Amino acid sequence: MKEKDDNNVFMMVPKSVIQEIREGLQQLLQGGNQLSSEGIGDYISEKEAQKLLGKKTTWFWSMRTKGHLSFTKVGNKVFYHKKDLEKYMEDCKTEAFRRGK
Template sequence: MTINLADIRDRILIIPEKDFTKYHKSIDKKFDELHKEIKELKEILNQNTIKNDKLTQKQANELLPFGRTWWQQKRDSGAVEFSKIGNRIFYSRASLEKLIEDNKREEF
């Protein structure tokens, strides 16, 4: 059996311990940075989840495509929770989902 030196060089890497330690520390540092970024992204996602509880009139209309009068009646009757800031209206996603659920009909 002959050993081809080129095959061995492709498979084995010999580096000094100090270089390995330096490389290992560099990887650890990158891992810590990635871990920190993941934590920050999770926090942002959690914040966006809270923000996504409020829908603009346009978003609410995509969920329930009714006219302006219908929406006004639902606001006036208290059927949906909303906030008004200036001329903009924001609906509670949970209240719209509850409205849908409360009006669910069984099949005939």
């Protein structure tokens, strides 16, 4: 028995509902653009994190996929918590620094 394809179903939606959806999407998109410039609160954009650590996009992608670096994604923009980056830097200190040499 073949399942019914819901992609061909037409629904009547009030114009006011469509307008509310459009306005909501516009607000979300504008909010995403504001976030992409530098970050928000304790989060910084990947572009800022690249400057801070001197690493490229591929390195950040690798660290995310391996689970070594936590991140938040809003739309197609990636953000990192400042404390997570600080912890990574602290964990990467050499033994000489840990021993106080």
